[in-house]
Amino acid sequence: MTRRPRAFRLDAPDVASGSIEVVDEPFDAIEAADGVVVPMGEKRRAPWVGILVSALSGLLMLGLGLGIEKLIADLYVIAPWLGWVALGLTLLAALAFLAIVGREAAGIWREKKIERLREAALDALSVKDHQAAKTIVADLVALYDTRASAAQGRARLRNLDDEIIDADDRLAIAERELLSPLDAQAKRAIAAAAKQVSLVTAVSPRAIVDVAFVIFAAVRLLRTLARIYGGRPGLFGFLRLAKAAFNHLAVTGGMAVGDSLMQQVLGLGLAARISAKLGEGVLNGLMTARFGLAAIAVCRPLPFIREDTPRIGDVAGELVSRAEAAATPQG
Template identity: 25%
Template structure:
């Protein structure tokens, strides 16, 4: 049988085995560098200017005191005692501010740990979250006694945290609600009565900072000026992230009727608007300083507070913050 051109001869076929190739060596993925916590900005610039000014004032005060101690001892030594007392008081204030700032900065991690333990069936890990809060509210023994009355070793971490929220934290929420209502109402009245726009801004800022300190104090966190400014910044940031839709949806007009604001003068309407904004800010501050997430209690919202702010003072007790069911 004749073969055609290019036909293969099966008897001459050679089978070549495939040589296995070595598996490629896996290259570990390089994790991205962590974001730097240090970001230069105007805050650091003004902080440096303030520290430099403070250092110059202290140096000049010490030099002047030493001069008067040398030339006029009867005047210089009392001045030295006064300067020493002032510096000591300043150091104590700085230490308190640092402590308050660190405590405020640790709250997000604390809430994250609490959220993780809420579903835990283990025991013993919730103590490190509960005991520091109980120590901070030792001036309210009723809350502490209520928790310890129902607490026992058989409870899991999740059950203990829910008990802690029901017996202690919700009581803190009620005090914080009252602080927000008082502050918002004062801001609305001060704005309505103030004749000058610049005075409006000063009064609103002063009363807002006071309200934020009262809210933090309700959760056992006494704040100074720096920590209060940090709380204000975080509350404003959260408010901007969440949006002001509820301010429009559940604002003063929705709470007391659409015809209410039309009966007010422009100044009184501005006061009501500022009161609602302050209440929204207070709600966000509550979420920032609360020691654990909202589980048995509803998150604070403007709809609940609007009626209380515009209601008579004797009818504003009670919030109904516990979730139904």
């Protein structure tokens, strides 16, 4: 026997007591997931390079340990107090080594957490998974739990925990409350780095100085952007982020050919119309800005949902304006 439809009031006793529970229908997620291609993991070959590096590192550590042990024993023979000093220094070095390893591991773990948040957000948006969106927002609030500047945003998001909101709307609110101020900081950092690179390239006397400063500025910019978005990379974590940023550049195009501003620069031929050093400085500054935009893509814990994706014109438009002013003949 089928159950007839029935009307009820929200202030009725059975509703007020919580006997009726409102749950999210899974049909939206099922319909959105219909037809989505699930990528199959590629078969990986045996990591011989990793095995080689691990084996050589193990042999090096064994040799270093045996050398230290022999040194301490020889010092004990010469003078016992020298042996104790050597042993104390060895323990101090071991403690420092463990602290460095712990810091590196924590930095890599934090980077992987940010990557997992970004990938989970993409998956939740593709299938409109409401529960996954709530989990992602909770993890994002925990990621910035110690930042005083995000206190109001965290409070607003916690107040929305029990609200029935679409997955994309919930993530968009989290993006606006927590990441929008960080995006502004990141764009200011990229603009400052691009200006510095452009200025140093324009006034430096040698090409080696240009190359060295561009590398230095890129390293500093990547670390700055990682800290802005919550990462704390050590040496290996930084190398991992740098690899991801360069891979992103390779995918999106290193020269940003599709960007209207870069087309404008190349079309004007600024390097030919003004001094060669000034034109080189403008292009180096723009490439630094392009690298910064790629770094944002790999450091940001969420993809750009409702906020505008930053472009070169947002962070380095002043460089082109100055170059155009310099290239315009004065009447």
